[in-house]
Amino acid sequence: MTRPALVLALLLVPLAGASLLTGVASLSGDGLVFWISRLPRTLAVSLTGAALAVAGVIMQQLARNRFVEPGTVGTGEAAALGLLAVTLAAPGAALWIKMLAATGAGLLGTALFLAMIRRLPRQEVLLVPLAGLVWSGVLGAAVLHIGWQTDLLQLVGIWLMTGEFSGVIAGRYELLWIAGLAAALAIHAADRFAILGLGDDVARGLGLDPGAVMRLGLVVVALVTALVMATVGMVPFLGLVVPNIVSRIMGDNLRASLPVTALGGAALLLLCDVLGRLLIFPYEIPVGSVLGILGAGLFLWLLWRAPRHG
Template sequence: MKLVLAILAVLLLAIASLFIGVSDVSLPTLLSSAPEDRPMQVLLISRVPRTLALILSGVAMAVAGVIMQMLARNRFVEPSTAGTVESASLGILVVTIFAPGLPLIGKMLVASLFALAGTALFMRILKEIPLRSVLMVPLVGIMLGGVISSGTAFFAYRYDLLQTLGNWTLGDFSGVLRGRYELLWLAAGLTGIAYIAADRFTVAGLGEDFTTNLGLDYRRVLTLGLSIVAMVTAVVVVTVGAIPFLGLIVPNLVAMAMGDNIRRSMPWIAVTGAGFVLACDIVGRIIRFPYEIPIGTVFGVVGSALFLYLLLRRNARLG
């Protein structure tokens, strides 16, 4: 029943998102206009695709975050704190330099390969260094992401592509139109695969030895999980840019209420992720109306504040 109420709340946010913007799109104008008139065209070409993109991105990145946390066995890991987002951005830059005419699906595949390589490198580094604190894991990921991001910025500067790179990587849904967001449905399909394999990720989160003793191939589960995370991250970054802290905050908030069983908590994670993204996008559209603040900026502020809260809460509990 509570999940149904949460879904209804997300639907209300989605409906509100359809009617917020500079163009006059309201129920009276829609009822009094023909399908070819401006209000209906704005709704179908811009508002509906944008709202769907918000929901799909929120669901996919939140689920990718919880998979990453289970595989790394750390609550403070997600694509933006593991070098995954930065690696995907590097892949986009490589495509922009060497194959600028490549279709969007091709850019996504290249970004996925770079994201997978960066994530695999992060997991490899974790195996090679002693981790005496849970905070060391995201710190290593942030440092790795910083190194990759610096290299990306250097080559973008050399090829005069800094502004283009910024447009690609800044989370912003203002440019989403019909025909330019459909790749996100692939992320929805990957989320469905993650739900089917949820029990395997839960077991893998208990360690390689435990997973092997239960008869599962740990490396196969790890590869599946990292592939889903890499492809979801690449799809979202290529389509709408990076949304920081989403995959970290949402799973932690849900885990505080429901525990670590992924199959039980994943529907809540998906709904909460969609709700957070919708709410932050609405705030960014109305706080300086008629101008718009990108959702990457809004969620960066909100997410960093919630991240600090989670850190302080953990320290207080340990103390």
């Protein structure tokens, strides 16, 4: 285990302990609150943070640009369109059908974004995140319009605008384990994504099939985004800030940095969740709001500081 990974693993212990102990309800008695609410919430926050951070790295490798993440390239909005379609066509559909629809729509939306940016000049790196924001805005406008026309704006708000863990209880977060497994698969294939980030020609020269790795990355990004969005809503900035901080410390060795990125995502989201519960106790601030403010500050710091690695 590398030193940054060890530091983050040790940091996760007090953060998880604080998450388990923070709340309005007392843990005394039969421990029902602990098993039904506190433990599932802590696990959900950790899984979400780790999975979104890894998905952010994969998205950056697919787009070959450090200033993108699933939340800024339309993946979440496309997944919301898939969920809306199933909700309108078959309101009583099983949860796994809704997840498949959301994942498929998210995959399609991300694939279209990647196809669009292939036409942009390679030297204009800032055009890629700008194109992602425009694409997200277009898809988001479509989601809001359909939600307004069909009286589903409340659901749309939950999916796209909250990042809320207060409703997580046992039986309502377990799909996030699949997101965690998808992130673990991406970590296992770290070398392939690192080679893909060098370009298609280099990848082919090294005996790698760029199309197969691209499809794997799209599935991981779309699956993680859809599962997180349907469970707790979109969480901003995490997939952008954590990978960039880790890359500035450890460089571009994905085999070594991806586990650290996962631990960093879990630690940052746990910190934001605990802060959200304490700042206006006994009320809560959604973790998405706390992370949005903190993430914006961290992102500006990243733009200002000179990188330690070229």
